[in-house]
Structure formats: structure tokens, C-alpha cells
Amino acid sequence: xxxxxxxxxxxxxxxxxxxxxxxxxxxxxxxxxxxxxxxxxxxxxxxxxxxxxxxxxxxxxxxxxxxxxxxxxxxxxxxxxxxxxxxxxxxxxx
Amino acid sequence: xxxxxxxxxxxxxxxxxxxxxxxxxxxxxxxxxxxxxxxxxxxxxxxxxxxxxxxxxxxxxxxxxxxxxxxxxxxxxxxxxxxxxxxxxxxxxxxxxxxxxxxxxxxxxxxxxxxxxxxxxxxxxxxxxxxxxxxxxxxxxxxxxxxxxxxxxxxxxxxxxxxxxxxxxxxxxxxxxxxxxxxxxxxxxxxxxxxxxxxxxxxxxxxxxxxxxxxxxxxxxxxxxxxxxxxxxxxxxxxxxxxxxxxxxxxxxxxxxxxxxxxxxxxxxxxxxxxxxxxxxxxxxxxxxxxxxxxxxxxxxxxxxxxxxxxxxxxxxxx
Amino acid sequence: xxxxxxxxxxxxxxxxxxxxxxxxxxxxxxxxxxxxxxxxxxxxxxxxxxxxxxxxxxxxxxxxxxxxxxxxxxxxxxxxxxxxxxxxxxxxxxxxxxxxxxxxxxxxxxxxxxxxxxxxxxxxxxxxxxxxxxxxxxxxxxxxxxxxxxxxxxxxxxxxxxxxxxxxxxxxxxxxxxxxxxxxxxxxxxxxxxxxxxxxxxxxxxxxxxxxxxxxxxxxxxxxxxxxxxxxxxxxxxxxxxxxxxxxxxxxxxxxxxxxxxxxxxxxxxxxxxxxxxxxxxxxxxxxxxxxxxxxxxxxxxxxxxxxxxxxxxxx
Numbered sequence: 001x002x003x004x005x006x007x008x009x010x011x012x013x014x015x016x017x018x019x020x021x022x023x024x025x026x027x028x029x030x031x032x033x034x035x036x037x038x039x040x041x042x043x044x045x046x047x048x049x050x051x052x053x054x055x056x057x058x059x060x061x062x063x064x065x066x067x068x069x070x071x072x073x074x075x076x077x078x079x080x081x082x083x084x085x086x087x088x089x090x091x092x093x094x
Numbered sequence: 095x096x097x098x099x100x101x102x103x104x105x106x107x108x109x110x111x112x113x114x115x116x117x118x119x120x121x122x123x124x125x126x127x128x129x130x131x132x133x134x135x136x137x138x139x140x141x142x143x144x145x146x147x148x149x150x151x152x153x154x155x156x157x158x159x160x161x162x163x164x165x166x167x168x169x170x171x172x173x174x175x176x177x178x179x180x181x182x183x184x185x186x187x188x189x190x191x192x193x194x195x196x197x198x199x200x201x202x203x204x205x206x207x208x209x210x211x212x213x214x215x216x217x218x219x220x221x222x223x224x225x226x227x228x229x230x231x232x233x234x235x236x237x238x239x240x241x242x243x244x245x246x247x248x249x250x251x252x253x254x255x256x257x258x259x260x261x262x263x264x265x266x267x268x269x270x271x272x273x274x275x276x277x278x279x280x281x282x283x284x285x286x287x288x289x290x291x292x293x294x295x296x297x298x299x300x301x302x303x304x305x306x307x308x309x310x311x312x313x314x315x316x317x318x319x320x321x322x323x324x325x326x327x328x329x330x331x332x333x334x335x336x337x338x339x340x341x342x343x344x345x346x347x348x349x350x351x352x353x354x355x356x357x358x359x360x361x362x363x364x365x366x367x368x369x370x371x372x373x374x375x376x377x378x379x380x381x382x383x384x385x386x387x388x389x390x391x392x393x394x395x396x397x398x399x400x401x402x403x404x405x406x407x408x409x410x411x412x413x
Numbered sequence: 414x415x416x417x418x419x420x421x422x423x424x425x426x427x428x429x430x431x432x433x434x435x436x437x438x439x440x441x442x443x444x445x446x447x448x449x450x451x452x453x454x455x456x457x458x459x460x461x462x463x464x465x466x467x468x469x470x471x472x473x474x475x476x477x478x479x480x481x482x483x484x485x486x487x488x489x490x491x492x493x494x495x496x497x498x499x500x501x502x503x504x505x506x507x508x509x510x511x512x513x514x515x516x517x518x519x520x521x522x523x524x525x526x527x528x529x530x531x532x533x534x535x536x537x538x539x540x541x542x543x544x545x546x547x548x549x550x551x552x553x554x555x556x557x558x559x560x561x562x563x564x565x566x567x568x569x570x571x572x573x574x575x576x577x578x579x580x581x582x583x584x585x586x587x588x589x590x591x592x593x594x595x596x597x598x599x600x601x602x603x604x605x606x607x608x609x610x611x612x613x614x615x616x617x618x619x620x621x622x623x624x625x626x627x628x629x630x631x632x633x634x635x636x637x638x639x640x641x642x643x644x645x646x647x648x649x650x651x652x653x654x655x656x657x658x659x660x661x662x663x664x665x666x667x668x669x670x671x672x673x674x675x676x677x678x679x680x681x682x683x684x685x686x687x688x689x690x691x692x693x694x695x696x697x698x699x700x701x702x703x704x705x706x707x708x709x710x711x712x713x714x715x716x717x718x719x720x721x722x723x724x725x726x727x728x729x
Contacts, residue, residue: 009678011685013659020681024136025129025674027667027681029660115440115469121526121577129525129675372496 010035049075050087095289096120097127101170130172131161137176137228138162138260144191145261150184152262153254155233156274159264160293162257167296171289175220175229178262181251182234189218189232197221197230236273243280245272245319267301268312272321275328283382283389284368291369294328295338309344316351323358326351330362335370361388417459425451431475433464437573437584437632439520442470446477447490450508457509457587457608457621460629472519476512478505494519507611510619513587520571520584521671527582528680529671530572534581534638536565541581541636542712543572543691544644545669551646554594557622558701559708561602566628567636576679579686580635585628587621595620601701638691640715641666642708645697652703654711655695662693691715 007022017035019028052075078084100120103110112120138158145152154162157173180188199208199219211219216235222228235247250273254263265273271294278290286293301308316325329348332338340348352358367381416424416434428451431444445451475493479502488505491498492515499518503511521529532545533556542564546552556569567573567581569588574581587608590598595618598605608621641662657665663684667673673680692715698704 009681011681013663013685013688016658016660018660018663018681018685020678022678023139025132025677027663027673029664031660113469115471118438118526119471119523122524125525125576125677125679126675129677132677 048087048089049079049084052084095287095292096123097172098170098289098292100124105169127170127172130174131168133228134158134161134173134176137223137226137230138262140195141176141178141230142260142262144188144195148180148184148188148191150181150188151251151254151256152188153179153251154257154262154264155179156270156277156293159257159262159270162260162262163264165296165300167293167300169296171293175231177231177233179233179236179247179250179265181247185218185232185234192221192230192232196224198224236276237280241280243276243320243323245276245321249319267297267304268308268315271297271301271312271328272316272319272325275324276321279324279327279365281389283385284365288369291328291331292336295332295336298332298338309341309348313344313347313351322352326358327361327365331365331369334366364388414463415459416455416461416463419455419463421452421455424455428454431466433466433468433470434458434461435464435632436461436516436586437568438582439472439524439584440464440468440470441516442468442473444475444477445508447505447508449506450476450490450512453509453608454512456606457623458629460624460626471523472516474512474515474519476508476515492518507614509587509608510589510611510614510621513589513621516586517570524573525672525675526576528574528576528673528676528683530574530666531570531669531671532572533569534567534572534583535559536567536636537563537709537712539636540639540712540715541567542708543581543638543641545572545641545666546644547669550644551594552644553588553590554597554646554701555644555704555708557588557590557594557598557605558601558705560588560622560625560628561598561605562705565631566624569622574638574683574687575635576676576683578635579683580637582635583628583632585624585632587623589616589619589621591619592617597701598622638687640712641688641691641693642711643693643695644704645695646699647697648699650697650699652700652707653697654707655697657693657695659688659693662688662691 009020009022011018011020012035015031015035017030019030020026021028075084079086096119100123103112134157138154138161141152153159155177157168157171158176158178160168160171161173198221200222203211203219208219211217216237217231217233221230221232223230236245236250237243250265250269253266253269255266256263264270274286274290274294274297278284278286278294298308298312301312305311312325316322326348329338329340329351333340364381364384367378368385371378419427425448428443428445431442433440433442435441445454473495475496476490477493479489479491489502490505490508490511491502492500492511494515499515530543530545531547532543533552534544535542535556537559544552544555553569556566560566565583566585566588567583568585570586571584572581573584590607595607595610599607606623606625608623611619643657643665666684666687673684676683692711694711696704696707696711698707
């Protein structure tokens with residue numbers, strides 16, 4: 001679990017990823033789904049929830065239905081952690 | 095100290111080609127110190143919410159203060175914990191807030207130990223974060239109330255300065271020097287060693303560059319707080335071994351800081367040996383024993399000392 | 414000049430005043446007044462180069478009789494680093510294992526320009542294998558078996574991944590075998606030179622495998638890792654290899670590292686590079702000969718993620 005929304009170093013390894021939080025010095029590893037989502041977040045800081053969901057679903061055209069539940073859970077977690085903002089909430093970064 | 099050495103070399107003799115072995119040693123130590131500093135910075139940021147919400151100023155002491163302010167005394171300096179100073183009256187409030195963010199007291203303390211820390215000491219028992227295992231020491235004074243010297247903590251808080259990048263305070267420059275000297279010479283068998291003495295040198299240089307009446311005001315404060323002796327020892331050792339230069343016109347006043355009795359002169363020799371001689375051999379061993387005895391002697395009146403040491407010995411056997 | 418070029422007397426004499434040697438990348442000034450220790454050392458490290466007396470050293474250590482009254486009843490030896498003793502004394506007869514432990518201590522506490530792994534590292538035909546494992550996992554026995562088959566010993570204990578170049582640096586030392594594995598190796602690899610027997614140490618009975626001369630001679634030759642294998646000894650188990658994904662490799666290497674935390678982002682980088690270049694496996698075995706053969710095959714076939722793409726999942 002990511003503790004704070006600060007500088008994150010992401011390295012894709014095969015289908016999965018390892019991630020280094022610069023602030024806390026903590027290292028994480030994650031599976032393909034998590035790696036995919038995180039790579040989007042790292043590229044677009046402060047992206048809002050619906051926009052992120054739309055981007056991700058667009059990448060999985062054929063399997064959108066199956067992925068939607070997985071993504072929904074992941075996105076709730078990310079919202080909780082403050083890595084993305086709730087749709088409609090003011091953007092602190094942009 | 096090794097990394098402080100690396101820094102000093104790099105800043106004063108940047109073109110010197112280092113032998114491969116030295117470069118290696120500096121590389122290894124440098125990374126470790128960088129890790130310690132990074133970790134301390136992170137812990138300070140984790141405590142910042144508390145500092146903002148507390149009803150009193152929270153003062154960072156020693157290494158953490160140098161680090162957050164980013165002064166030269168933080169260069170090449172590792173630190174394994176954070177020390178903070180709060181007014182005695184705010185202790186309960188701060189303790190509560192700390193507990194709420196996951197800080198606990200170290201486990202293996204008896205009831206006697208707890209009572210000792212609250213009544214006889216100037217700090218709470220060491221605290222540790224339950225998850226990250228980092229150590230935090232909460233002070234409400236800079237020396238034990240039972241100590242021979244009794245500097246006024248309220249004065250320290252009054253003169254403290256807000257830091258720019260975090261919602262904490264630091265002691266004024268002259269208080270930082272006096273605190274460092276007091277901690278080094280009057281409480282812990284000179285455990286801080288050469289590194290702490292060198293910190294004092296860097297702090298003096300910093301103070302000198304920051305204000306014209308620096309040396310005068312340092313002297314005044316030492317007298318005001320009754321800390322002439324530790325300041326004398328710090329200046330004596332720093333001048334003899336670390337090339338600290340006190341301006342000609344004030345030097346006399348520093349020499350006259352405290353009467354150089356037989357006891358003082360003996361202590362001076364002990365300190366010089368501790369800082370600047372090799373640590374091995376019977377003489378060094380005797381030196382260490384004397385320093386150990388001295389550190390307890392000056393911390394509390396003789397009868398109390400006896401009781402304290404006796405109790406400690408007994409409880410060690412009980413375990 | 415090497416230690417073996419000195420007669421035992423000359424060596425003892427020079428050791429008593431102090432001499433400079435290199436253990437892998439570490440220049441070490443060592444002194445000792447203990448005769449038995451000097452004899453064992455002279456035999457074990459005959460192939461180590463002797464450096465000039467005025468060489469700057471990474472560590473200055475001393476192995477000597479502990480002074481004091483105990484000397485006559487139960488003599489003890491102490492290990493000194495820069496003149497101070499970092500741990501309790503050992504019985505004098507155990508001075509050699511104490512030295513080995515002490516040198517490990519010096520390295521583990523200071524050499525943070527390496528990512529240090531609790532792992533055996535060996536090289537065969539120019540390719541390097543890392544075997545990370547916690548103590549008591551049979552790693553030392555497996556390592557000794559491989560050395561017995563002619564693999565070059567980098568280390569049985571300390572995988573040294575230099576952060577600056579991402580390469581494994583050899584540190585060939587005496588490799589301790591404990592209890593039952595002593596006889597296993599005596600039988601499996603009779604050509605290996607074994608040291609004296611130390612009874613009732615903290616880890617039971619210990620006998621060291623002395624590093625082969627060839628390993629010592631090439632101790633400055635570094636290598637990149639080609640395979641990362643986590644060994645698991647399970648009594649009576651058939652030999653089995655399972656492929657591990659790189660992130661599992663990362664997780665398990667971190668668990669088997671001395672100082673990953675201190676290496677911060679540079680360590681993270683080195684680790685990611687490592688699992689990109691080296692294939693990760695878990696090896697379950699009970700028969701040493703089969704394990705050795707399987708590792709031979711694995712190493713020959715390994716080459717990192719690029720190769721993994723061509724596909725080899727379960728290798729039963």
C-alpha cells in the first residue's frame with residue numbers, strides 16, 4: 001500500500017512492477033493490474049477518478065466489463081490514499 | 095565523523111585525488127549517512143501535523159534542527175533519532191498527540207524507570223513508532239532538575255526561532271552551542287565525541303557570520319544560564335584540537351569564563367585525551383572509567399546517585 | 414607475493430607486527446599473536462596476495478589473546494576492529510572462526526557501496542549464479558558441492574553487488590560447514606581442502622572449506638549475474654525447479670539482504686537491473702548431485718527477461 005502521494009519511482013518488470021517511494025524509502029511490488037494503473041497515475045499527477053477510469057477502460061476495449069470491477073476497487077483504494085482526486089473535487093496541482 | 099571528514103575534505107580541498115580505498119570508505123559511509131538523514135527528514139515531516147496542532151511551539155534539538163534548517167553543521171552528519179523540546183506544561187498534551195499517531199514508550203522500562211524519567215529527568219522515556227520503529231526523545235529541559243547546573247528552559251523557548259520549511263522551531267544559535275556543549279560535557283561521558291565538538295565549531299562559525307556581536311552574546315548567555323563551565327570546556331578543546339579561532343579581543347573573556355581549579359585542569363586533560371588520542375591501552379581505559387564516574391557524579395547529588403546506581407544493579411540481576 | 418610464499422615462521426613473525434592483505438575488494442591490515450590461528454590462516458589463505466605495509470586499509474583488525482587473569486584457566490581470544498572489540502571474546506581455540514565472523518561484521522557494517530546479500534555466489538563458464546537463502550537452508554552445503562565440481566567461488570555468505578557498476582564482486586573466504594553437512598561434503602567432494610574441526614561453537618560443530626587457489630587467484634574478476642536461484646532443501650524431495658516472476662525475485666532478494674534499506678534508490682535500481690538480467694528460480698532438492706546438475710543446466714540456459722520472452726515456465 002502506498003502511504004503518501006509523493007515521488008514514486010516505478011520500474012516495469014515483465015508484466016509486473018516494482019515501485020520505490022522516495023520519501024519513505026519503502027519498496028513495493030505489484031501485479032500486472034496494479035502496475036498498469038500506477039503507470040497512468042505517475043504520468044498524470046492529480047488525474048481525476050472518472051478520467052482515469054475512462055482512459056483505462058479505453059485500453060481494454062474487449063474486456064471492459066470484466067476489468068471494470070477490478071478497476072473500481074483499485075480506484076477506491078487510490079482515492080483513499082489521495083493519489084487521485086474524487087471527480088468534481090478541486091485540483092490542487094494544476 | 096567519517097562522513098563529516100568527507101565533507102570537510104570535499105569543501106576545503108576539492109581537487110585532491112583520493113586513494114581508491116578512501117574513496118570506497120567515503121562511498122560506503124556517505125550512503126549510510128544519506129539514508130539516516132533522509133529517514134530523519136521523513137520522520138520530521140510525519141511529525142509536522144502534530145507540531146501544527148499542538149498548543150505550544152515544538153523545538154527541534156541538535157541534529158534534526160541542523161538538518162531541517164540546512165546549515166553547515168548538518169553536513170556529513172548522521173542521526174539515529176529526533177529530539178524535541180516542549181514546555182513542561184504542555185507535556186501531557188504532546189504525549190497524548192504522540193500516542194494518537196502511533197508513538198509508544200520503549201517496552202523494557204520498570205515503574206521505577208518511568209518515575210525517574212518524569213520526576214528526576216529532563217525528558218520522557220524514549221519513544222518509538224509502533225510501525226516504523228523510529229526513536230523520538232521528548233525533552234522538557236536540557237538537563238536533569240537534579241543537576242548541579244540549572245539552565246532555564248523557558249528562556250530557551252523564548253529565544254527560539256521558527257524554521258522556514260517545517261512548522262517547528264530551533265534554539266537560537268548561541269543556545270544551540272550551549273546546548274551542544276552542555277550535552278557533550280555534562281551528561282553523557284562525552285559520548286557525542288569529536289563529532290559533537292566539531293558541530294560546535296561549525297555552529298560558532300555560523301553564528302560569527304550571522305551577527306557581529308556573536309561572541310559577546312554567547313558569553314553573556316553562558317553567564318545568564320549558568321553554563322560557563324561546559325562552554326569553557328568546549329572552547330578549550332576546540333581551540334586546542336580543532337583550530338577554532340576566537341577573535342583576539344574576546345579571547346581573554348573566554349579564558350576567564352570559569353576559575354581554572356585543579357579539578358577543571360584535570361578535566362581538560364581528560365577531555366583532550368578522550369577526543370584526540372588513540373582509544374586503546376590502559377590509559378584510555380582508565381580515562382573512560384573516570385569519565386563514566388564523572389558523568390554520574392555531576393548528574394545528581396551523591397546519596398541519590400548511590401540509590402540510583404544500587405537500584406539499577408539490583409534490577410539487572412532480577413531479570 | 415602471496416602468503417604461501419612465506420614460510421610459516423616468517424608469516425607468524427610478520428603477522429605479529431601486522432600485515433596488509435586483500436580479501437576480495439577489501440584491503441585489511443591484520444595482526445595476531447596467536448600461533449594456531451596463524452597456522453590455520455597460512456594454510457587457508459596461502460593464495461592471498463600480500464600488500465605493502467604502507468598500503469591504506471579499509472579495516473584494521475587484530476586477533477589476539479584476551480589479556481587478564483582468565484588467561485590460565487580458560488584462555489580467550491578477542492577480535493579488535495580499530496582497537497575496540499565489537500563483540501564478546503571466543504575461546505582461544507576458536508580464534509579462526511572468530512576472525513571470519515569478525516571480518517564479516519566489519520564488511521556488513523561499513524560496505525554500503527555494495528548491495529550485500531545473504532547469498533552464495535559462484536561462477537561457471539563466465540556466467541554467475543546467486544543463491545540467496547537464510548541461515549540453515551543448506552546453502553553452504555550446496556555451495557561447497559558446486560565448488561567441488563569446479564565452479565569458481567565468489568562467496569558462500571556475502572553476495573556483493575557493487576552499486577557503481579551493477580557487477581558481482583568476489584570475496585572468496587573460508588566457508589563454514591556445520592554438523593551433518595561436514596561428512597556429506599567430505600564424501601561428495603573429496604578434493605576440497607577442509608580446515609580443522611571446531612567443536613561446541615555457537616552453531617555446533619564447524620569445519621571450513623578453504624577457498625580453492627583458483628578462486629583466490631581470480632578474486633578481482635567480477636561478473637554480472639545470470640541466474641538467481643532460491644534453494645530449498647527438503648528431505649527426500651524430488652529435484653524440482655520452478656520459475657519465479659521478477660517481482661517475486663525482488664521481494665525475496667530484499668528479504669535476504671543485509672543492507673537494502675541503506676542503499677535507498679541506488680539499491681532499488683541495482684535490484685531491478687539484476688532481475689532484468691538474471692532469471693529467477695526456486696530449486697527444491699534433497700539429492701546434492703541432482704541439484705548440482707540442475708544448476709549447471711539452469712545457468713547455461715539463463716539470460717534474463719529477454720530470454721524469458723521466448724518462454725520457459727515450469728521446468729519440472
